[in-house]
Amino acid sequence: MPTLFDPIRLGALELPNRILMAPLTRGRGTREHVPTPIMAEYYAQRAGAGLIITEATGISQEGLGWPYAPGIWNQAQVEAWKPIVKAVHDKGGRIALQLWHMGYLVHPSFLGGEKPVSSSVRTAPAEAHTYDGKKPYGEARALREDEIPRLLSDYENAAKNAVAAGFDGVQIHSANGYLLDEFLRDGANTRTDRYGGSIENRVRLVTKVAQTVAGVVGADRTGIRFSPNGPIQGVDDSDPHAVFGLAAEMMARVGLAYIELREPGPDGTFGKATVPPVAPTIKKAFGGPVILNCDYDGAKAEAAIESGEADAIAFGRPFIANPDLPERLAKHASLNKDVMATWYSQGPEGYVDYPALDAAKAA
Template sequence: MPNLFDPITLGAIELPNRILMAPLTRGRSTRTHVPTPLMAEYYAQRAGAGLIISEATGISQEGLGWPYAPGIWSDEQVEAWKPIVKAVHDAGGRIVSQLWHMGYLVHPDFLGGEPPVSASEATAPDEAHTYEGKKPYGKARALREDEIPRLIADYERAARNAVAAGFDGVQIHAANGYLLDEFIRDGVNKRSDRYGGSVENRVRLVTKVAQAVAGVVGPERTGIRFSPNGAIQGVDDSNPHETFGLAAEMMERVGLAFIEMREPGPDGTFGKASVAPVAPVVKERFGGPVILNCDYDGPRAQAAVESGEADAIAFGRPYIANPDLPERISKGLPFAKDDIKTWYSQGPEGYVDYPTLGKQAA
């Protein structure tokens, strides 16, 4: 029977345990989206994870609309990522870069006043985080079909830059209401061309992106994230089992190393499940390792791995205040609480100052 602390291989990446660090936006880069030295300390502290999936990292300025979030489209950004990746490797860890295009969730302030792009003309609900505070989202324009090769080239460049920075691989962010999710799910995608309408058409873009990224990094070092169950940031689907079943099958055909899924239960902290779990369908159609994420504690994570429901578990918020999370889980100890006020603040407070068990004892 598999255990959370058993090793597992995701494609070409060998993990010493099945506890992953999920992507966590923390806002510690510069205003021009260049990673900072403080991030090296933060990630190295968490190198005991079987695998770290980096915070969401912009593939282009068009796709990045979060204050102080990092990018990976420029030489300066690549150079700044190198010591962060090295710090994780020096601490014995593994780390992949999560490639991000935020789609209609980019506020026009980040684009010189120009509208963001999406699958169709649409406006995201709620408000955007900007450098001037929260503001209503602007209306996105539909990405033209003749722009799609340029978008795919942006993903290829970001993947190439991740390799240059030393990352062990990449994860394509196709979840949480961002651009690829906007194309996959019919709640936003109202297109009438070959990227809209049928399920086959709606998964066409994510498949092309996966093929392009895998062509740069290698499919054995490429994963993807989906969030099929329930509306997120205004994006939903009328038949997620069919949609994500096909998406999983297409990722299997590309040969991706793993799928990570955010799938909340009926009482999820951030979003609640609106239909029966989609993960079993994804697992059956993909065939490779499937990692689940959402509100897990140690016992629930162990039970999910033992039952075969998941091959590994990704923890997000628990890693904020518990840099040594695997040790705490192995000893059955409670998780330390994080401070929401410092989630996106700049500087070390609430970022690199959470103590490990050893420091607490000392």
């Protein structure tokens, strides 16, 4: 069996190892959601990953409700992403852009007071991060069926912009309670039209999105992320094995390069599993590479690869504080500890100032 440090092919991409950088929102863009130069340094520092999957990036203003998060819907954003991609490529890395629509988790303050959209009329639990601090979410309206073509056009435009910016591929964000997840799971989707009710109907939108994006970028450069085995941000499903099994089958029909899964254990750090892992069901239905993510350390990751449970592992928080994570894992070296207070702050502190292994030894 392969190891964590062996090469892997994901569609058109040849990766030198199976250690992926998971998408991590860091809030270093502008208020207009334009990437900033410091992001080039941050991502280039982490170019040793087999593949970097960027922080979630909005496909439209309608779909983006996180302070200082980047977008990919206009030319200014495209131009600002270009030097970031180049910086990663100059270090020999590969980078894919994650395409994001936050659905009912967009606060109305990002939309000029208008309601966000979701699969159904509902309000997210807890509070939203806004430019004015945390605020209760507003009620979302149901996306009308006649608006679906416009949504697909937004995904198409974002995919074209990702190609123009030079990305090696894209990942569709269909996890964590955001828009596509809200359509997939019956705990959020109470529609009675062609996009609600049966499992086949609930999988329809994500399939159309995958077809649209793959039609622009190429299916062999397109992946997708799901979070199937527990409630997250108010979204859950009564039969995740059935709905995500069919979703995986449809992604295989589209020809996607890989599926990445965020699956916490029963004692997960952020979210807890309420059903056994759905990954085996998805892996069987998809038939292609499956990447696992959530609370992995080096030993657990190596065991998952060697057992065939996963084809690669995506690491999130360990990459925040360890820009040279693959080297540290290969050498079984200690890891820097990340500082939660700087996860979403602006500026270089807690972003580009974590030392690499050689620098840490010298100090």
